[in-house]
Amino acid sequence: MKESLRNELQRLGREVTLYAVQANDNAGSKIYVANQKKACEEIGIKYVLDEMSPTASEGEICARLEKLNADPKVSAIILQMPVPPGVDARKIQGKIAPEKDAEGITAANMGRLVSGTARVAPCTPLAVMELLKSLPLEPKKPLREPEKLLAKEGKFDERLHGWNACVVGHSEIVGKPLALMLLQNFCTVTVCHVGTRELAEQTRRAEILISAAGVPNLIKADMVAPGAIVLDVAINRIPELDAGGKPVLNEKTGKPRTKIVGDCDFASVSEKASYITPVPGGVGPVTTAFLLKNVLECAKY
Ligand code: NAD
Numbered sequence: 001m002k003e004s005l006r007n008e009l010q011r012l013g014r015e016v017t018l019y020a021v022q023a024n025d026n027a028g029s030k031i032y033v034a035n036q037k038k039a040c041e042e043i044g045i046k047y048v049l050d051e052m053s054p055t056a057s058e059g060e061i062c063a064r065l066e067k068l069n070a071d072p073k074v075s076a077i078i079l080q081m082p083v084p085p086g087v088d089a090r091k092i093q094g095k096i097a098p099e100k101d102a103e104g105i106t107a108a109n110m111g112r113l114v115s116g117t118a119r120v121a122p123c124t125p126l127a128v129m130e131l132l133k134s135l136p137l138e139p140k141k142p143l144r145e146p147e148k149l150l151a152k153e154g155k156f157d158e159r160l161h162g163w164n165a166c167v168v169g170h171s172e173i174v175g176k177p178l179a180l181m182l183l184q185n186f187c188t189v190t191v192c193h194v195g196t197r198e199l200a201e202q203t204r205r206a207e208i209l210i211s212a213a214g215v216p217n218l219i220k221a222d223m224v225a226p227g228a229i230v231l232d233v234a235i236n237r238i239p240e241l242d243a244g245g246k247p248v249l250n251e252k253t254g255k256p257r258t259k260i261v262g263d264c265d266f267a268s269v270s271e272k273a274s275y276i277t278p279v280p281g282g283v284g285p286v287t288t289a290f291l292l293k294n295v296l297e298c299a300k301y
Contacts (some may be wrong), residue, residue: 218264
């Protein structure tokens with residue numbers, strides 16, 4: 001994807017710039033910013049970090065976003081999380097012009113998912129769909145003439161037609177937009193969340209299971225149908241334990257070591273699934289590639 005984006009950028013023949021507005025002093029956010037910068041520069045997108053005070057007011061951040069919206073040098077904008085205490089993140093994200101919305105999260109761009117006409121969309125659901133489409137799939141139900149026509153027009157991937165998909169998590173950034181994308185491809189979609197009774201009953205019916213709950217070990221092998229395709233979106237940091245179950249300490253600092261895991265018990269679920277994405281190294285890097293793709297879409301528009 002990065003190679004093809006680099007070529008696309010060259011064909012565009014002009015500077016493309018992503019502006020990142022950061023109004024926090026958060027260590028995790030700084031890591032994200034560094035990764036975004038690296039990914040942008042790898043393909044030739046200019047990355048500008050616009051740092052604001054971690055105590056900036058809603059009005060100040062909105063004014064900054066409005067200035068960037070009006071600036072023709074700015075191809076796309078990303079607002080880093082978290083925002084200062086007391087600031088409504090959703091409200092100010094909504095101030096980003098839809099045509100400069102690098103994360104595809106403004107109401108206008110989310111709304112276009114309903115009709116399958118989004119130019120830019122949330123990066124993680126896009127990554128999940130891309131990973132699915134990279135698999136050797138066959139339609140589960142033959143297409144009727146109208147669907148054949150839609151598939152021919154590139155409106156959906158016919159190979160996903162008729163699949164049973166279950167999404168665990170119904171957040172605005174992952175679960176909900178992903179459910180719409182799966183529906184666009186004629187999957188039958190079940191969306192689970194904290195209000196779901198008997199989660200295992202729902203997940204076991206899935207031919208495609210996507211977990212984005214943020215709960216380590218939530219999905220165990222007995223919750224997965226044999227041969228299911230499993231995509232693990234979650235990124236959870238947990239303490240590293242030794243064989244005896246004791247915390248492993250960092251040799252230098254003496255502090256407990258941590259590691260990143262997803263929602264799935266990878267060892268047992270991977271025995272049962274036909275495909276599974278690892279954490280880290282699965283959905284995450286593809287998500288980053290889609291951020292770059294969105295920036296390019298904004299620039300082209
Ligand atoms: P969120 O906290 O906004 O939403 C979590 C969702 O999971 C909610 O719908 C909640 O109802 C559901 N949930 C929580 N516990 C549950 C349980 N026990 N049973 C059933 N449902 C449950 O989180 P989010 O922003 O959507 O992110 C979800 C996970 O994905 C997090 O681990 C996050 O770090 C990760 N994430 C990864 C990427 C990536 O690029 N790979 C991007 C975004 C988020």
